[in-house]
Structure formats: structure tokens, C-alpha cells
Amino acid sequence: MKLIFEQGAxxxxxxxxxxxxxxxxxxxxxxxxxDHDAALPEVSELDVVRHFTELSRRNFxxxxxxxxxxxxxxxxxPKFCEAVGNIEGFRELHPLLPQLRIGGxxxxxxxxxxxxxxxxxxxxxxxxxxxMQPLAGAHGELxxxxxxxxxxxxxxxxxxxxxxxxxxxxxxPASAAIGxxxxxxxxxxxxxxxxxxxxxxxxxxxxAAVMLTCPNTLGLFNPHIQEIADMTHDAGGLMYYDxxxxxxxxxxxxxxxxxxxxxxxxxxxxxxxxxxxxxxGAGPVGVSEKLVEFxxxxxxxxxxxxxxxxxxxxxxxxxxxxxxxxxxxVMLKAYAYILLLGREGLVKVAExxxxxxxxxxxxxxxxxxxxxxxxxxxxCVLSATRQARNGVQxxxxxxxxxxxxxxxxxxxxxxxxKEAMMIEPTETESKETLDAFCDAMVDIAGxxxxxxxxxxxxPVTTPVTRLDEYAAARDLDLASx
Amino acid sequence: xxxxxxxxxxxxxxxxxIGVESIDELFAxxxxxxxxxxxxxxxxxxxxxxxxxxxxxxxxxEFAVQRKLxxxxxxxxxxxxxxxxxxxxxxxxxxxxxxxAGRSEFYTAYTPYQPEMSQGILQAMYEYQSAMCRLTEMExxxxxxxxxxxxxxxxxxxAIRITGRPxxxxxxxxxxxxxxxxxxxxxxxxxxxxxxxxxxxxxxxxELKQLVDEKTGGVILQNPNFFGVVDDCTDxxxxxxxxxxxxxxxxxxxxxxxxxTPRAMGFDIxxxxxxxxxxxxxFGGPYLGFMATLKKYVRKMPGxxxxxxxxxxxxxxxVMTLQAREQHIRREKATSNICSNEALCAVxxxxxxxxxxxxxxxNVARMCAAKARxxxxxxxxxxxxxxxxxAPTFNEFALKLPVENAAExxxxxxxxxxxxxxxxxxxxxxxxxxxxxSVTEKRTKEEIGMLAEALEAVL
Numbered sequence: 017m018k019l020i021f022e023q024g025a026x027x028x029x030x031x032x033x034x035x036x037x038x039x040x041x042x043x044x045x046x047x048x049x050x051d052h053d054a055a056l057p058e059v060s061e062l063d064v065v066r067h068f069t070e071l072s073r074r075n076f077x078x079x080x081x082x083x084x085x086x087x088x089x090x091x092x093x094p095k096f097c098e099a100v101g102n103i104e105g106f107r108e109l110h111p112l113l114p115q116l117r118i119g120g121x122x123x124x125x126x127x128x129x130x131x132x133x134x135x136x137x138x139x140x141x142x143x144x145x146x147x148m149q150p151l152a153g154a155h156g157e158l159x160x161x162x163x164x165x166x167x168x169x170x171x172x173x174x175x176x177x178x179x180x181x182x183x184x185x186x187x188x189p190a191s192a193a194i195g196x197x198x199x200x201x202x203x204x205x206x207x208x209x210x211x212x213x214x215x216x217x218x219x220x221x222x223x224a225a226v227m228l229t230c231p232n233t234l235g236l237f238n239p240h241i242q243e244i245a246d247m248t249h250d251a252g253g254l255m256y257y258d259x260x261x262x263x264x265x266x267x268x269x270x271x272x273x274x275x276x277x278x279x280x281x282x283x284x285x286x287x288x289x290x291x292x293x294x295x296x297g298a299g300p301v302g303v304s305e306k307l308v309e310f311x312x313x314x315x316x317x318x319x320x321x322x323x324x325x326x327x328x329x330x331x332x333x334x335x336x337x338x339x340x341x342x343x344x345x346v347m348l349k350a351y352a353y354i355l356l357l358g359r360e361g362l363v364k365v366a367e368x369x370x371x372x373x374x375x376x377x378x379x380x381x382x383x384x385x386x387x388x389x390x391x392x393x394x395x396c397v398l399s400a401t402r403q404a405r406n407g408v409q410x411x412x413x414x415x416x417x418x419x420x421x422x423x424x425x426x427x428x429x430x431x432x433x434k435e436a437m438m439i440e441p442t443e444t445e446s447k448e449t450l451d452a453f454c455d456a457m458v459d460i461a462g463x464x465x466x467x468x469x470x471x472x473x474x475p476v477t478t479p480v481t482r483l484d485e486y487a488a489a490r491d492l493d494l495a496s497x
Numbered sequence: 498x499x500x501x502x503x504x505x506x507x508x509x510x511x512x513x514x515i516g517v518e519s520i521d522e523l524f525a526x527x528x529x530x531x532x533x534x535x536x537x538x539x540x541x542x543x544x545x546x547x548x549x550x551x552x553x554x555x556x557x558x559e560f561a562v563q564r565k566l567x568x569x570x571x572x573x574x575x576x577x578x579x580x581x582x583x584x585x586x587x588x589x590x591x592x593x594x595x596x597x598a599g600r601s602e603f604y605t606a607y608t609p610y611q612p613e614m615s616q617g618i619l620q621a622m623y624e625y626q627s628a629m630c631r632l633t634e635m636e637x638x639x640x641x642x643x644x645x646x647x648x649x650x651x652x653x654x655x656a657i658r659i660t661g662r663p664x665x666x667x668x669x670x671x672x673x674x675x676x677x678x679x680x681x682x683x684x685x686x687x688x689x690x691x692x693x694x695x696x697x698x699x700x701x702x703x704e705l706k707q708l709v710d711e712k713t714g715g716v717i718l719q720n721p722n723f724f725g726v727v728d729d730c731t732d733x734x735x736x737x738x739x740x741x742x743x744x745x746x747x748x749x750x751x752x753x754x755x756x757x758t759p760r761a762m763g764f765d766i767x768x769x770x771x772x773x774x775x776x777x778x779x780f781g782g783p784y785l786g787f788m789a790t791l792k793k794y795v796r797k798m799p800g801x802x803x804x805x806x807x808x809x810x811x812x813x814x815x816v817m818t819l820q821a822r823e824q825h826i827r828r829e830k831a832t833s834n835i836c837s838n839e840a841l842c843a844v845x846x847x848x849x850x851x852x853x854x855x856x857x858x859x860n861v862a863r864m865c866a867a868k869a870r871x872x873x874x875x876x877x878x879x880x881x882x883x884x885x886x887x888a889p890t891f892n893e894f895a896l897k898l899p900v901e902n903a904a905e906x907x908x909x910x911x912x913x914x915x916x917x918x919x920x921x922x923x924x925x926x927x928x929x930x931x932x933x934x935s936v937t938e939k940r941t942k943e944e945i946g947m948l949a950e951a952l953e954a955v956l
Contacts, residue, residue: 105570
């Protein structure tokens, strides 16, 4: 398929722009001007529409089919939530308006959304306050790490290390390192939990925080979680909760009640805001009472007269992690979602996410290795080691699923499972969808025995077959110049 | 409940297949004393010692939520004629941008981990990278960062990786919002951040050149700068290079329709806020951080990068490449912790740039500059109103008003339906009497006249 730059004709254009109702005079000196035009496409609106429509047809989203990408919570995003992002009173709002009439009197509606969503997230997680600024999950992690650093600094403690289990998302160690800490990885034990002996050995007075995902990336809820939190606090450290998997425990337990001090949420996972093919997300960060004073500027407060105000005057705040109030458009969708579902709805989300994952596990247990078997939470991790003995690897199974109309699970993660396939069905999928997926998996497991070669050719139904990733990295072609 | 398809029969069948009696059994691993009290809605076992309430209001109908949100939106002042910019601009967005970016095949997808079924977003990202390179004349771009401020922070970290020197010089004419972000990000790191100037809205060249030394890893400039002033930064970039430092630019992409490119000035890393390329203002986000650089620095660049390659039949296809830089492979040694980016916003940007195209972008930039020139001329005719400096500006300019505090003037003009600009005193206490006025292609001669008359009336 042609690139947009390979289409059109010189002189063609595709946008109907506003009028210039003034003299066409520009008084910028020539030394500050570019000497030739930017080589942008010269195409009509229809050219652009056909091109990007065709590109969309070469893409697969939740609306196209089952998308059990583990750890990504690819649930259905209600269309209503998508629509609220386009309400003019929000969409057209300039982020500097609150500063024009101090107190944000020009943006009371938007500030109320921020305020109400913050209160809801506090109630859902058991935290004291949230900052809405972080623009994605990993950005929330870095914000959390900076909050932890600020807290220890204010307490006059020198802390240099952050403990991260080896099953963690890569963003955890990366965020801790970029935030200025030394990362101490702790191995998992035979049941898939952070090894408690190794943890005790690593936990010393230098530990600023322990970053945990719970349920973890194996889909397992650590029964010792409270013990770990208590030990960490006794050693003077803080507890960080990676909220990537919050979907599993909505209304079932709250990180704040366990003793977590910092929590980031991925609104684009648990709260049904779509992921946009890579983003935008939103990664609000909640904290316990002792960390509230360090939260980023600004915070929304409700005044006694019922109006809302942005506060910029918190002297211990770490400052600005984003220019304004976070990805507001994403928050609107999450806010609408929480209002739609309500208390009972959110609890049912967790229940059916966990029901669906366990059902898939029950159907596939015989056909694939299960490294940490038992009941799981919202996702299950299988291994293709049995199939790999026939030369069929997790990647081949993934590609074969594509030909059967499913997005594959996350493969080769978590890193501690060989040939990992991490399946997160989410609560919005019906039993017949799960059955169809499981039938496909069983069929593929059969083919791995009878005709492994057929699986190496997959996918064959897509616009391109397997791509040469090695060549892509060797002969870099990153732009049409 | 909506969005959950399970029937009672199906739940029973599924539980039987799992080998448990109830959904509650699936949660047995969570200690009972941690369970919020609402758990009682579904589980009648009393547990008085439970700590939490999970006090979320009951669900509402779609119609009720719609009514609530429309009521809230109506409280926002979106009917003001907007002359506020500050790096975030009220540009025209062609309808086709929404129509195409609203294709759910794009917006309901995750990061393209499976390239064969994600060629659409991958090719769109490759085209976006190409468009940003063509706009800036750089050699490589990444597939987006969160926003212009975090992109600038990432560029600073990249410069330190390239040079091994943790001292950064930043022009005081760089957005004060971004400079506050840089302060925040460096607070727990051993990075020396030195601010230069500003002098009446322009870079203090002598001071900057004097400060650049053999310990400097990067020099950060913005063009047009926060005061709207356009410049040819070539001499400053040369000074950075002479000392072995990396030159970083923060730019406003629409301005590149006519302004000298960062590459032509010699910059090594170019970042910016892509909101002006087809993204609504949306009260601060989602926006689009972009970054472009030279080929020799690509492996030091953060973020997802899309590359072209071939499939097993020799057809062109696209994949995420150079992933060995990234957190999911390198963990604590990654170039950045970024995972989710702003892919859909980048899709909007490339659709926008394709629609306006070669001539259209130039026209938009020219219209902004021409309308701003007219507005500056018109407003400075008012007695007592003067430009902050004589330096050339693009679509935004700073005015000194004959008052002590420009914020009060802005406040008064709101009553007349105009958001007259951004009072600079908030970020530059010395400039309490100054107003930053922004004009986009959407503003009309009549609206500019209305601003001028309203301003004249209150001064």
C-alpha cells in the first residue's frame, strides 16, 4: 500500500481553510523564514479519507474482535464514553482560562469533573488524594517515585533503593531508575509471588519504596501482601501500587486499606477509556495522607460556597509533572464510565473479569502448560513449552490466532515464564466468544502435534505476512524523507 | 447491567467448568478483613471489622449521565473570543480529522505488538514520523511522547546521555510552564539546570554564550519563544556545538509552515507540542509531544520508533523497531520509562498535515502571522499600549499596558466576551503590566477590532 506521500499531484490540496480577511502582510525578516516549503502531501480530502480509511481496515481494535492482551485490560469501551469527550464545553476549553479569572470561575464545569473524579478514585482505591496530572501509567509511576523521593527528603532520610519483583512490568524498574533510585530486583518463588526470604534480605534502611502489582503479572493475588506492607513500613519504606491490574479487585479490596502509600491507575485499562493504538492514556496517582502535601501543582478544591478552585500555593508540592491538569479528555471518559456503572457495576466488573479468566484457564489447562496453576484473578498465564518441543513457539501460536480472527494474548511476558502467553479476557466478553477463542487455542495445540509447519507460515490472512524485524533494526528506515 | 453479557445460566456453567460453587470462591485469596463493606451486596457473610466502604453512588442511565455532563459543560466559558495562547492554540480543525481519527479500528487498539494485524496504525505512525521530519527537516522522529513539556525533559535527558555531561542551559524565554516541569523532573537527580535571562522577551545572547562551557551537555531554546518572538538561533547553536554540547529546540509546528527550520539552524534535537496539528484544546490534554533528531542520535532517542521493513513475501510493512532501548526489554537500563504514548493524537496530526498539505500549512502559518501583525498594529495604536520589544513575532506578541496589572484588564474584558490574552505577571513578576496576545487563523478582522475597542474602553 502506498504512503500518503506517494499519492496526489503537485498543487492539490485537501483542506478548506478560514478566510484571510486582512492584508496578506507578514513582517518577519527573511533570515527567520524557511527557504523552501515543507514537503507535505499534496492530496485531496477524498485522497486522505480513502487512505486513512484503508489504514484503519488494516488495524484491529476491540471493536473488531476479541483482544485478550494480558495486562492491557482490553475491555469494550462504551460508545457513550467516547461521545462525552466531544462535548463542546469541554473540548474547546483553553487550559489557561482558569488563570484569567483567578479561582477558575470560567471553568467550573471542568473543575467539578476533576474534583468529582478525584473523589471517586479515592473511594475506589482507599487513598486520601489524587493528582490527575500524570499522562500515562508509566508517567504516573515516575510521579509516584518523585513523590516518594520528596517525602523521604522532607523527613531528612537518605534513601537510595527501590525494590521491584522480577515479575513486574518493565516500566517499574525503569521509572525507579529514571527517578534517581537504584533498582533492587527480587526473584519470584515457586508459587509466583515475590520470594519473601529474598525480600527480607533486600529490605534495609536504604529502601525508599517497594513497587508491587497486585494481582501481579501472573494474575495472582499475593496472600502475604499485608505482611509485605507492614515489613516495608517498619523498615521506613513506602509501598507503591502499580494499578495496571486494578480491574481484578474493584470493590473487593482497596490498595489504601492494605497499606499502600502511592497508587497509580491506568484509566485506559480499568476505566474503559480506549488506548488509541498506543495512547493517549491517563495515569492519575493517589497517595496516603502523609504524602498529600507533596502532590503536583495544581489541585482542585471545593469551596464552602460550592464552587471549585485550583490551588497553586502548596509549598511542599513537587511542582508540575504536566503542563496542566492531565489528559482531561481521557478523564471525562473515565468519569462517565464510573457514573454509568456505579458501585454495583464496578464490583461486577471485577467479578466477571475474574470469572472469565478462570473459565479460559479451566478450558485450556489440559492443552497447555500452566506454570503457576490454581485459581487466577483477571488473567492467566500459560506456557507454550510443550508445543515448543515440537518447534511451535508462543509466537507461532499468536500468529495462528490472528488467522482465526483473534488478537493474540501478550506473549513472552512476564519474563519469568518461558514461552509465556498471558491471557486477559476482561469482563465484557461473552461465554461464546471465550469458547470460540478456547476452541481456536485447542485446535492450534492439536496442529502443534500434527502439522507444526502450518503454524510457522501463519498469519496468512493479513495484509502482510511475518515481518523481518531484524532487518528493520539493521537497515533503519524510520521516515520517508 | 449493561456491558456485561453473562446470563445466570452461563455463570453457572462457567463456575461448574472452573470447579467452584460461587464467584465469591474466586476471591477467597483476598483476606476477608480487607474486603469493603459493599461486598455484602453480593455476599451475605457479616464482617463488622471490615475497614472500607467503597461508597460509590449507584449506577446511572446513559441519559442521566449525558444530562449531567452537558449541565457541567455549560458552566464552562467556551463562548469567549479567544486570544489566549501561551503554547496552546485555538486552531481550525477540518471535520475529516475527527471522522478519520474516530475510526474505532484505530482508537480501540492497543500498542501494535502484533504488527501483521496493526499495519494501519504502524503505517500511520511511520507517516507521522515522516511528516515531522519533513516539517523540521530532521532525519528521524519518534512515534510521540506525552506533550511538549515532557518531550523537552526527555530531550534534556537524551543530551546528557549523548554527552555524559549533566549541566543544561535553558533560555528563560522557553515556556515557563515547561521550565517548571524541568525543575520538577530534575529535583531528585544530579543535574545542574541553569536559566538565562530573559531580556524583554528575547534571548540574552551574550550571557548564554558565556555560560556554555565544556561541562555543558545541552542548550535549550524555544522558537518562537514564549513571548512569540521569532529568531534565527544559528549563532547560539554554533556556540553550543563549539563547547561540545547538544542543541535542543522546542518549536511550534504550525509556525514551521513559514519559519526557518530547526535543522537549518543546526539543532540536534527538536521537540514541541503538537496540539496545534488538529487536536482540540480539551482543557489541557490529551496533547502530543513530538521529538525529532539526527540519524546518529536515534539509538539515544526515547519512545516508540516505527521502521519500515519487508514481510516474508517481500512486501513493505512496518514494525516497532529499536525496542532494545525500551523499558519492556531493558527495564532499569532503558532510555526512558515511557510505554503508552499519544499514538491517536499523532494519527490526528498526520491526518491534519495531510489535509492541509504543502500549500495549506504555509497558508495557515501565513494567516496566523498576517492576522497577528494586523492585531499588533491595531492594538499598539491605542494610547499607552506598546509592544514589549521590537523583535519580530509570529502569531503571538507581548504588549505593555498602561496599568499596573494586566490581569485586571483581562478580567474586565471577559465581561465583554473576550479572553484578551495571557497576563505575563503570573510567570514573570517584572512584567505584571504585560499581556501576551495570540492570534490564530480562526480570528477575524471583526474580532480583532472588538478586542481593540474593548481594550481601548477599559484603559
